[in-house]
Amino acid sequence: MQNFDYQTPTRLVFGKGVIKKLPSVMRGFGKRVLLTYGGGSIKKMGLYDRVKELLKDFEIYELSDIRPNPKYDPSVLDGVKICKEKDIDVILAVGGGSVLDCSKAIAAGAKYDGDPWDLITYKVKAKEALPIVDIITLAATGSEYDMGGVISRTETNDKIGYMDPLLYPAVSFLDPTYTFTVSAKQTAAGCADAMNHIMEQYFCEDSTILNDGFMEAGFKSLMINAQKCLENPEDYTARAEMMLSCTYGCNGIYSLGNSGSGWPCHGMEHALSAYYDITHGEGLAIITPGWMKHILSDKTVDRFVKYGVNVFGIDASLDKFEIANRAIEETYKFFESINIPMHLKEVGIDESRIDEMAKHVAENEGLENAWVPLSEKDIADIFRASL
Amino acid sequence: MQNFDYQTPTRLVFGKGVIKKLPSVMRGFGKRVLLTYGGGSIKKMGLYDRVKELLKDFEIYELSDIRPNPKYDPSVLDGVKICKEKDIDVILAVGGGSVLDCSKAIAAGAKYDGDPWDLITYKVKAKEALPIVDIITLAATGSEYDMGGVISRTETNDKIGYMDPLLYPAVSFLDPTYTFTVSAKQTAAGCADAMNHIMEQYFCEDSTILNDGFMEAGFKSLMINAQKCLENPEDYTARAEMMLSCTYGCNGIYSLGNSGSGWPCHGMEHALSAYYDITHGEGLAIITPGWMKHILSDKTVDRFVKYGVNVFGIDASLDKFEIANRAIEETYKFFESINIPMHLKEVGIDESRIDEMAKHVAENEGLENAWVPLSEKDIADIFRASL
Secondary structure (H helix, E strand, C coil), X not given: CCCEXXXXXXXXXXXXXXXXXXXXXXXXXCCEEEEXXXXXXXXXXXXXXXXXXXXXXXXXXXXXXXXXXXXXXXXXXXXXXXXXXXXXXXXXXXXXHHHHHHHHHHHHHCCCCCCCHHHHCCCCCCCCCCCEXXXXXXXXXXXXXXXXXXXXXXXXXXXXXXXXXXXXXXXXXECHHHXXXXXXXXXXXXXXXXXXXXXXXXXXXXXXXXXXXXXXXXXXXXXHHHHHHHHCCCCHXXXXXXXXXXXXXXXXXXXXXXXXXXXXXXHHHHHHHHHHCCCHHHHHHHHHHHHHHHHCCCCCHHHHHHHHHHHHCCCCCCCHHHHHHXXXXXXXXXXXXXXXXXXXXXXXXXXXXXXXXXXXXXXXXXXXXXXXXXXXXXXXXXXXXXX | CCCEEECCCCEEXXXXXXXXXXXXXXXXXXXXXXXXXXXXXHHHCXXXXXXXXXXXXXXXXXXXCCCCCCEHHHHHHHHHHHHHXXXXXXXXXXXXXXXXXXXXXXXXXXXXXXXXXXXXXXXXXXXXXXXXXXXXXXXXXXXXXXXXXXXXXXXXXXXXXXXXXXXXXXXXXXXXXXXXXXXXXXXXXXXXXXXXXXHHHHXXXXXXXXXXXXXXXXXXXXXXXXXXXXXXXXXXXHHHHHHHHHHXXXXXXXXXXXXXXXXXXXXXXXXXXXXXXXCHHHHHHHHHHHHHHHHCCCCCHHHHHXXXXXXXXXXXXXXXXXXXXXXXXHHHHHHHHCCCCCCHHHHCCCHHHHHHHHHHHHHHCCHHHCCXXXXXXXXXXXXXXXX
């Protein structure tokens, strides 16, 4: 078991109707609010009006149109500008992980005099950040309970994970009913994203009875509840279990004391969605089975056996590699069963830029330090196996 | 799934050698420190000297002799007096759960002008508390990651759980090597305490796939690792897994969104250790099987089946009540296997005050609101079945 230093100060306010606590929570931070959101979905579902009504005594400025794979320019830069000009006290992010990730970069940039890209690339360490409150409308990234965000810069094909303890949301509101209207495609992609967050922690050298059981429960919760959400999008319990299983995804609680995996799938997927702007969760699902096959070896087989036996109920008396291969197949079949396009070609990615993307990943994602180190060639092989 | 509002601000600094961070952590809170501890064990193991050496630039005042089932008078009162007289900035609790529980009551009392008993009995709500840093030397109560403490008042046989969000420790240092010298008796009692914390959350009306898996992993981790610690007290990995499994015990993370159990075993055990000053974990282990048998019914049997199948691997195809009864027997046998005295008589409790204790519990612990409500007669029956 490894040493760790862990603290998640975020308050989780979870359940049906909890938004009624929003005004009292917001009053703790000040009167001048930057409300951030994406497209029109929060308007369609009535959440935008509800927030405006609840915060009618506040001064609200807005940044809308934050897109999936949120962009440095214009979203982060525009948000920082509003915060500085309007002397914003607190950011209220309403939406999915992209809106929240973007808001985290804005929160840091608002308190920094230079170019916010300095912070995102760790050229300069942030000293301060605006507080963030969020209302989550998509079960997926776990950004509501972690200190990170991922920001894309189109002109350089960069998609960078930016982390700082200053960026934990102060308060996250999680009402599962807000996810009733999430499309089948986004429900599945969110599930795949969260599944992968757990895989990135599960597949490592050294874990514990406690962490393995917690993560295996996370896998099962996500798989069983995603199916239920697709069958009945208004199944409250299934949406609620999905939401909490996703919330724990990236904050470390699933695996305190584990040795790391190095987050190889996320490293590779960052290139796919930076180059092609695909849906992050779909990109992850597509490359995961190829990555698993690529790293299966005498060194790793025991983890795959544990995964196969405990998550999929595969007969423990079979040959180790047979269990491992069946576990990989079950993973693929699960993603297929929730209608994720399981080939890169289906999301518009062909052979043409694979070598370029593999080079970009090898140079920027540090995957030579992953549990199973990945070279540029390994990465290209995994991409090709996923075509 | 129930609504919840959850926040644990405590920072966990976990692992071998982490105490080297103590001076920098303490500097964040001030120079004037109240060092609280129990008997001589932290001196014997060299931890007292190490702390004094690390904090040689601080002004340290001491409160020692804090006993198991920590006492309002003298421990809490003495501590409050020192804090007020010496204008203490921060409390450093070094020891097990009793030292930390006592320190929490001191932290609140130090910032209150009246009798601290007003706070402990919720007659007055605390407005402020001193920050607490702790160094844990016993895997058991989870006080290092929760906002509660249990304080005893001998003259009235009161043992009261006192909770307030102000009482979360600011920083908890958890070095598993400090538990190498814990006796077999205390190792077992700590395991039983932590097992029971999870049971008090597991046995309820409504849980989730995620929570059940997490808690079942907690049970297994505690049972397997307790055996290993008893076989080899210096097994680092086993001590570390024990420690973390205990840390999560009472802070809610094992069961966010579950309906509650009402903590019936703790309610009953409070009387046992208030009247007889027995070891808390032993008292819990002794009454647990009797409580389980008492509440087993058509309403509860399915939870016992889940527990039996998933924790003890009992054949799921058997009759439900057979599985449940075997699960209760396995629980008893596990506690016996780690040498816990499994009868009240063995810890000096006889028939004589059972009715008096049952009355005290019924009047003070609110067990009429437990998942399976317990009347005064039920409580007396469970005590008698445990004789």
